[in-house]
Amino acid sequence: METKENVLLNIKDLHVWYRVYGGYLKVLNGVHLMVREGERVGLVGETGCGKTTTMKSILQILPPGDFHIPQGQIFYKGQDVLKMSFGELQRLRSREIAMIFQDPTAALNPVFTIGAQIGDVIKYSIALEEKKVHKEKIKTLSARALKEAYLPDPERMLVNYPLQLSGGMRQRVCIAMSISSKRNLLIADEPGTSLDVTIQDQILRLLKEIVEKKGTSIILITHSLGVAREMTDRIYVMYAGTIVETAPAKTLFKNPLHPYTKGLFASVPKISGGGIAKGIPGRIPDYLNPPSGCRFHPRCEHASQICMEKPPQLFEIEKDHSVACYLAQR
């Protein structure tokens, strides 16, 4: 199934629990996710399904103390992130993987200039190898990064403050920060969601161009199926902390198999009109006492006895297309 040679990131059976009053919120319940070199992977899921928790686990930026990882592994270039030393994690965060957060206003510090913030990113990514970095070099690299993100007048932008920029420009600055040095993997968490639709379109096209030009892999988190279809090669559909289906983008949209995926597709309003389907009955589960077996079974009209007993595992139906569902596996 996976060609071992060019696998960049491989999350295996990740479980993440969050300590609260009354016990643990069992947020992630066996997440499998794989990204190859140069691949564009989409992670689609609704609020509360655990997408951001998964991404934060990769970079180990979950809030300390309250999180517990009872089982699972996250392999990056063959090494388990969960067992990495602090130094190795630093290297991971400053040279290998970059994350672009959802809200660009919150991701930028309002009291520092753009130049200072990009400069910091560059400084820490180079500093691991070169002891002292010249200010001029940092400035040049910063301006170059801004230019690659199509920000007008990069030299002058360096002395601007984030609040002087529009939302779209702030998001471009965040993207510029993530490409300011060579990275192997970008994680983009719902880019452009908080922006206007025409601006979001520009941001997504920028990301597409960057990924094509530099050969970087990207994990694109989104709740919009349309965005996933336009921007990714392979998609993972996530529900309540599990991956329920994964397929190449074309295949998924032609032939969705999991009832949740099908329900999602039906819920999306179509340009062709015809009204919207009724949505998916029920609500997302209580992670404190999640449903036994398949976490989707309380909302699934096809649920049978085995669905309530044993959680289904991802099973390959056709090439690269796997589903975690007993119905589809028959």
Add this chain to the structure above:
Amino acid sequence: MNQATNNEILKIENLKKYFRIGKDKRGPIFVRAVDGVNLNIKFGETLGLVGESGSGKSTIAYTVVGMYRPTSGQILFKDKKIGMEAAKRPLSLKREIQIVFQDPGSSLNPRQTIEQILTLPLRLHTQTPKRQLREKMVELLEKMELSPDYLYKSPPSIGGGEKQMVAIARALAPNPSLIVLDEPTSALDVSVQAKIINKLMDLQKELNLTYLFITHDLSLMRNIAKRIAIMYLGKLCELADAVTFFEKPLHPYTQMLISSVPAISEEEENLKPKKVVSIGEIPSPVNIPSGCSFHLRCPYKMPICSEVDPEMIEVFSGHIVRCHLFSKPENE
């Protein structure tokens, strides 16, 4: 557009709303949030109002509901002038026009129970005796498919979709005629949105409601609105019925918007107009470009566009556009 006035519930005539934000040596500076809008809504229809930030769509909604007083122009509700702030409106008017806000997290008081939230409109606008209040509330909740124990919950403990259902129940409690919905599902997931939209459509049929529905999501609009109006920087660009809007969009901004919608399948992709690439940033409403406010981003710009603001022209019956591409060549 000669319509009999008695089938229009709301008439907005040349509405302007400017906000004063300071002054410079030339005089006071205004944000021209709404700059001369004409709009009618018929009884029982859903009028969709689409636009991006700075378009003025929310300002129109808030002015209709009474949060703002118009700078000029008038609003007629059932043929009565209502262009004043809510504090000055009669109670019966406050009952008839209700609003559902975008963010359910801040439109419901987090320190109240749902029972308390629903008591307010019931107490003010209906003559329900105290003993029957709970029953009435359970009825409302049932309509929204929420179980009676929701009465004792408070907003932070329920999900976004359910909060919005409560907000809708609150809007329905006083038996209104017109409900303004300001991006009611923009903050929600698509499956939750589907549930709520279906519920809204059912309620509209059952209770004979009129909706002024504001959103930026065009494909959503296609499925719920009878007619759609697009706004850009305070002015209407185009107004047409939903089907025509998508089949024959005339205004370049409309085409740009529709072509930016991420399509979910090949068929959907083919229904979109030819791609109009979005260029540039959306100007701030403080600094509205001269002439046609869209000219800086328009791929079909002509010399006249930076000088003269076009008039609204009825190109086909019921389909009006504001664009020099369609202006009649007289009067130049």
Add this chain to the structure above:
Amino acid sequence: MKNSNQFNNAIAISLAKPKSIFWTNLGRNWFKFSRNALSILGLVIVLGIIISAILAPWVTPYPEHAGPFVDFDNAGQPPSLGHLFGTDNFGRDVLTRIIFSFRGALIMAIVVLALAVPPGVLLGLIAGYFQGTWIDTVIMRITDIFLAVPPLILALAIASVLEPNLMNAMIAVTVMWWPWYTRLVYGMASSVKNEYFVIAAELTGASKFHIIFREILPNCLSPVFTKMALDVGWVILIGASLSFVGLGEQPPTPALGQMVSDGARYMPTFWWMTVFPALAIVLTILGFNLTGDGIRDMLETRMG
């Protein structure tokens, strides 16, 4: 239309819920409070002070030493098994007097807060709701005037004009305490006023009374409660400062500041007469501060 029996059943069932919600909320709040061990420590200290103050006549070794009592033969005894904190210059047991002085301190804190907080909160609410109008200006400028005077000096000025006793000390401290609450609530009220749920209530026709007290006030209370918990310690400190200079509780009734002041001239030989009351003051403030932090964690965070 539903069968009315089914309706009544549904309502009856749901009416039974509120009690269990109360216990769940309590449990959740305790969880948040107890995350930090220091908060628990604070709570232990606070409970210890309160319980020993209430039960003073029964838990202290020499309850009669808290009143008019002299025993010059036993004066100035260092700490021993019979007198854990030693005796003072009148031969009275220091430990007993400290515990009895907690009574006055706690009464002062309760009375001051009970008198100062409601008016302070009310003024802040009104000023916040009418922000931008003359009401706001008048209230907040008066508040500013009170806040501009150094608190201790204000309290001293007032207390020295009036006859020195516990009641007047409480009045003095109350007068300088309310403005802090006005300012706190003013900030919260003026921002809550612009929230959509307040606007929704206004649009539907709610009265100003409803808006101020049912919509805005409940959203301003969390920081008020936190501040009250922390303030108990500070009121006790100011009270001790007043009794240090002879204002406030009069002898022979013991007061912490008074004990520190009386013992000061016997330093350093008879150190226990000053040091133990001073440590008691420190312990009290520490206890209420830690508890206040815990209450803040409980009320102002989202967890679970």
